[in-house]
Each structure stands twice: as structure tokens, then as C-alpha cells.
Amino acid sequence: MHVMVDLCVVPLGVGVSVSPQVAACQKVIRASGLSHCLHAYGTNIEGPWDEVMAVVKRCHEVVHEMGAPRITSTLKVGTRIDRVQSLDDKVASVEALLER
């Protein structure tokens, strides 16, 4: 099962700036080789379910290893069995409608 997620990891108890933890997650995501896209409120990641979810788990582990006592993440999880659709396809289909 192919999945597209939007992951936003929020460490608690580390102060007000969370960019070091977000950057550490970004390294985990890049190292996975999965297709992904960082935006201002999370990161889109797509690929086989188990590989994507292993990345989400690894992000939690890495952020705890950096010292965060608590993490609350938000994950949107999209699957479809009618057709294959990539991250780029989703954006392109909306932009095509806007340009008409």
C-alpha cells in the first residue's frame, strides 16, 4: 500500500525554537531516499506504507535522543487504490484547474 503523509513533529520541553529538531528529522527523511517536500508547516513524504512509517518512528526516536522529553506530532495519511498519484501530481492537478 502506497501512502502520502504530511508530517509535523513538535518537540515539547526544549524551549521555543524547534528548528534543530526539525532539521534532524529532515536528515532522517533525506536518508530514507523517499520522495519528500519540506514546507513551512511540515513535510510531505510518499512511498510504501512500512517505509514511510519507519521514517516517522525514526524521527520520534532521533528527537528524543536529542533530549526532548515529549513530542506531539501531526500526521495526515493518504492512501488510494484507484490510481497512482505522486506529490507533484496533486499540486499539478490543482494548478491546471486554476490556469484554465
Add this chain to the structure above:
Amino acid sequence: MHVMVDLCVVPLGVGVSVSPQVAACQKVIRASGLSHCLHAYGTNIEGPWDEVMAVVKRCHEVVHEMGAPRITSTLKVGTRIDRVQSLDDKVASVEALLER
């Protein structure tokens, strides 16, 4: 790693009522034996990371098997390494503050 999630499964392409799919997910969650609590906009589930995430995956599989071509779920994912906290503890600690 212990995790507490809030899962809201939204099937697309099945019409306006989604309660049959939500009930099917509820059966998956109950069958897992994990601690859980249904509310009006999702279900809280807690337990070991891999067990909880297997339930989330099984929910997507079951809803697709029921005929939904597309699913978009929302998942909040909470982990903490400072102390153990159950679903009931979280609600109780807020209610204790309110009653003071």
C-alpha cells in the same frame, strides 16, 4: 516506545455518511486489545508504537476492502520519555486543575 495517538479515518468516494467505515475501524481497534476511547471526532489509542501503528494500517486496509477508493486520515502522535501517562491520566490531570 509507548505512543498515544488520536486517529480520524476519512474515506472519500463513498458518499456522505462514513459511519460504516468508522464502525469497521472501531472493530479493528477493539480486536487489538489496546486501550482506546472513541469520541465525536476520532479515537484515542495507546500502546507500544508498532502495535498502535499496525492498527492504523489495518484500518486503512479494511476501509479499502469495504470499497473506499481513497482515504485521508489524521493522526496525532504523542510520545514521552520522562514518565508514563495513560489516556485517563491526561484527562484527570486537567480535571484536577479545573476543580481546584
Add this chain to the structure above:
Amino acid sequence: MHVMVDLCVVPLGVGVSVSPQVAACQKVIRASGLSHCLHAYGTNIEGPWDEVMAVVKRCHEVVHEMGAPRITSTLKVGTRIDRVQSLDDKVASVEALLER
């Protein structure tokens, strides 16, 4: 427009325990007189759109007034124009299917 939301307010930069801030939001919600239900990962609130959104805004204001420099909340927002459905109706329709 009637709306049903699920609100989870997460203050950053206040340490690892966030229950004082969650309790303060609970007071704002109760004072609004809107129908609501606290669970382990947020609070369901329902009512007229502008009243519900005023509560969400007031929660952010109150948590900042308590000293939180930063807040990241998650909000699920449900509207429907086909029929009226309360928080209790949603849970009851799933439980009715499970009991059959």
C-alpha cells in the same frame, strides 16, 4: 453555518507539562456555553461558526497571556449542510452499528 471542531492547543516554551494551559482553555470553552467534550487528545466543540472560532482565538490569547511565547494548535473543522448532527449523534451512530 454550524460547525463541529476538535481543538488541541499545544503551548511551546513552557516546559514539558501543558495541563495548566489546557485547563485554562477548558475554562474558556466552558464559559462560552457551547456544547463540548474533553478527551485525552483535544476537545470537541460545536456551535455557530463565529462563536466556535471566537473560542479558539480566545484560547490562543489566554495561553499567550499565561506566558507561552509560542502556540501550535491542531483543529479539525467539520461542517455539513445536508442535516443537523450533534457531537452525541456522531458517537451514537457508530455505536449503533457496532451493536447490531
Add this chain to the structure above:
Amino acid sequence: MHVMVDLCVVPLGVGVSVSPQVAACQKVIRASGLSHCLHAYGTNIEGPWDEVMAVVKRCHEVVHEMGAPRITSTLKVGTRIDRVQSLDDKVASVEALLER
């Protein structure tokens, strides 16, 4: 109060493709003049609280006017009073850490 949101509007009861509704929301967002960025699983929008929330409400109204009987949206809502930070700043601060 300045706010940064991530909005994902999901219409139910309109079939499996939701890009016409997402494109209609995109037009509402563009017409607002607020800073925004479309990604594969939502749109980041930033600006004064009341203006941003008026856009969210207008999106629900427009999608219902297009015929969707039901909508479930997800909204992440970020506010901070310690400093001003734009959508671009957030991405840039993570990328700066990655390039070191």
C-alpha cells in the same frame, strides 16, 4: 495577533476527486491577498488572525455552494508573541541548519 495556518479542506459526498474544490479554495486564498503557499497536502497561509480565519470560513462556504454536503478540514494554527516569523523564515531556518 498574527497567525500562520496550514489548511487542508476535504469535501465529502462529491466523489473521489477533490481537485475542483481545492482549486476553488485556492482562488479564495489568492483573492484575499494574504501570503500563502500550496503544497501537496494543504496550503500555508499567514496574516492577521481575523483575516486568515475569514478565508477559512469562505473556503467552507464556497465548497458547500459547489454542492458538497459535508466538509472536514484540518487546520494547524501557529501563533507566537516572541518574534515575527514568516512562512519563508521557517523553511529558511531549517535549511540553514541542514547546510552547515
